[in-house]
Amino acid sequence: MESPLQLLCVVEAHHAGVLGPSTRVVPRAGLPALRMTRRELKRLGLPEGLEFAEPSDRMPRPSRTWAVGDAFSGRVQLALATAQPGRTILVDDGLATIRLLELLVARRPLLRARARATPGRVLLGAAAAVRLRTRKPTVFTALPVPDDLAEAVRSRGARLVRHDFAWLRSQPADRPPDERTVVLGTSLVRNGLIHRDRYLRWLERLEEPVAYYPHRREDPRDLDRVRRIEGLTVYDAGVPAEMTLRDLRPDQRVLSLPSTAVTSLRVLLSARGVSVESVDVPDDWWTASAGPSLRSHLQIFAHDPSANAPRKVAP
CATH class of the missing domain: 3.40.50 (Rossmann fold)
Known part of the structure; x- marks a missing residue:
């Protein structure tokens, strides 16, 4: 996980049962806001079956169920293009989540809105998009996905799961x-x-x-x-x-x-x-x-x- 929102949403996804009975979260190292969010989540008391690993600069190897937040990350895209995880779960990463869904539906390379479209990034983004579409990911989001976009996402085999921060609501x-x-x-x-x-x-x-x-x-x-x-x-x-x-x-x-x-x-x-x-x-x-x-x-x-x-x- 690379942002505080991603970290919170993967806790919500585990609480909702989307990730299975046990989840190991690897935060990215060197990010103060991520460290503070991790500490606060642990203070509240994590859901049963979820644990935080030590922060790392290395991308974890995709496993049977793989949850990611930033599918525009070059490291995530390289893993998507080269590894073979069983299930892929996409959790919220801000408004970029909507752009990601739009690009997947349009069958376009996964590039950030302001990214420089170099040949290498376009090639990697295109390969990651193909692999992600064929894996029919689950998208776990609190965002109000427009109806036409939601229908298009589901028509391509992806699963769209909405949440309302049920775990966070239950905490003091x-x-x-x-x-x-x-x-x-x-x-x-x-x-x-x-x-x-x-x-x-x-x-x-x-x-x-x-x-x-x-x-x-x-x-x-x-x-x-x-x-x-x-x-x-x-x-x-x-x-x-x-x-x-x-x-x-x-x-x-x-x-x-x-x-x-x-x-x-x-x-x-x-x-x-x-x-x-x-x-x-x-x-x-x-x-x-x-x-x-x-x-x-x-x-x-x-x-x-x-x-x-x-x-x-x-x-």
Whole structure:
């Protein structure tokens, strides 16, 4: 597992019985957020039959049942193309999960949205796509896969299993922040997709006490600027928002730029009456690196079916 969300979702997959009676999880070494998430999951008490191996830089050899999160990883694709696992389980890796399903249905190479399509990567991505399609994987996801895409995935023999974080819901939660408004940090600035100053100006204009939960890939220098905003408190939890914010009160709300966490927190918090609002990114926030197709993909789940429209940024 290479990200905190992947780690959480493989625990959910084991709890749901998708992986079988025993599961050995090998986290990737050298990732602080993964280490903190692993520690927090162990503190909560892992489901019976699941264990965490020591973190490793080496890709585990695929076994009878093989669960992966990032099927765009070169190491994962090499294993897909050269090894012979029995069953392959794909767990959530953010919005990339939807792109993966779209590429599998379209019979195209598995390449990230912003990846440089070198001949070698295209060849490896194509080989991995063929092997993955022939193995008819199980996709274990909390994301609302569009109906037409879900039908196409199933028609090609894959199994689509939805979940709502049942294991996490059953665990005791820490006290939520005192602030009524919670803002989720974003990686879009560091990735060069939106302008830094416009984002920081929006935070400054919220004009109310705010609990800010950074994204794990935010630039520390940007966070220093965020910490200087009056009325804003940074809660540097270091674990997925799904874990830290699952016990918010009905009088609280969450604001976020487009992210997977918007969708997963809606799944977790809808029954509690907590509003999770996606901010509609203005055109002048985007940089030249964010083309129309990428913008559309990033905002695929911005709209909450229970609301009238995504939240607009005040001018």
